[in-house]
Amino acid sequence: MSLLNNVFYFQNGIGVLANVFLLLFYIFIILCHRPKPMDLISCQLTFSHTVMLLTGGVVWVTDIFESLHVDNDIKCKTSFYINRVMRGLSICITCLLSMFQAVTISPSTSFLANFKLKLKKNIIYAFFYICSxxxxxxxxxxxxxxxxxxxxETNQMKVTKSCSLLPTxxxxxxxxxxxTTSIDIFLVGVMLVTSAYIVLILFRHQRQHKHLHSLSHPRSSPEKxxxxxxxxxxxxxxxxxxxxFIISSTAVLLWMYNPVIQSVQKFVLNVYPTVTPLVQISSDNRIIKILKNIRSKYHQIL
Known part of the structure; x- marks a missing residue:
């Protein structure tokens, strides 16, 4: 059990650091440069992941609550509510990300091409709608x-060290x-459909490339x-x-939680917000260039 907790805290620490770094980068891009629509979406996703990880069991956040002498009931309600809202934002924004990319790479002859300008103009409104x-x-x-x-005595279901779901x-x-599950399944379905559409477009571009025997790519490398x-x-x-979903829904319906299963669920729940910033950092040429410049300056100083 202690091993699982140590793994969870290590995962949480890596995720928070990566998300905070990425969030600061996007804030810098938004404030000091001309951001792309994808930057705005990614910034919102990174923010939701940062808060999600912070409210999902970070030790020092709990210590802050205790130092402020916040009532345990208020602490549990606040952290649970914010965490679930951020989880909902994560799935909504990931869906928006896949939809936006599907529209972006769609050919000019496609009906989706008509939504390109509309989607770019209405991103901010989409954020407000998703948050609400x-x-x-x-x-x-x-x-x-x-x-x-x-x-x-009260038939509560313990979900953390000091919080529980009340009997209902x-x-x-x-x-x-x-x-909540119906909405999630709908969004996951949209993600799968848009992803299949994206794969189909990439496959067609690849076939055209081979057919023309051209060394030039049909799309720019950063976009691909x-x-x-x-x-x-x-x-x-x-x-x-x-x-x-399988772990959490089974536990809620059966009203039963095992500490080991609980730790495994926390780990699974935080895998996506932990891995996402690492993937984004490693695939963003702007960040890679900045890190290379920092590395070169560091070597010059040494």
Whole structure:
């Protein structure tokens, strides 16, 4: 058990550091340069992942709550609510990312080409809509999550060291799970459809390239690299989502949590927000160039 906790905290630390670095980079790009629409989407995704990891069990965040003498019930409601909202933002923004890339690389003859300018202009409005949707969707957690008291007497389900899900009617639990799951499944379905469309376009471009025996790529290298990165992120997200869904939904419906299963679920839940910034950093030529410049200056100083 202690080994699982150590692995979880190490994963959490790596994820927070990578996301904070990437978030600062995107803020710098947005404030000091002309950002691309993809930068705005990625910045929002990175922010949600940063907050998601911070509210998902980081020790020093818990210590801050305790030092401020915040009531345990308020602490649990706040951290759970924010964490679930950020998880919802993560899936929504990842879906938006795949949709935007599908529209971006679509040929001019495609019906999706008509949405290129509209999508770029309405990204900010999409963010507000997504945030409002998730803030309202997970508001029920404020009433169903609380500080841990006596689990054996109140039939609470312990989910962290000091927090638990309060006992609720089975029908209400099933209804809440059905609504949130239906939205998630719809978004995952959109991701799969757009990803299949992207793969089809890339396949067609590759065939045209071979047919013409040309050394020039039909799309610019950065765009193709960005497309492949998004495909990787979407595929990774879908796999991690279903593993987390099976564990969490089974636990909620059966009202039973095992400490080991709980730690495994936390690890699975945080894999995507931890790996995503690492993939984005390694595939962004701007960041790679900055890191190379820092490295070269460091060697010059030595």
């Amino acid at each position: 949707l998730n803030l309202s969707l997970y508001s029920y957690l404020i009433f169903y999550v609380g500080g841990l008291t006596n689990v054996s 009617n089975y029908i209400i639990r099933a209804l809440n799970l059905t609504v 690299k960005a497309t492949q990165t998004i495909l990787l992120l979407v595929t990774f997200f879908v796999v991690m989502y279903w593993v987390d």
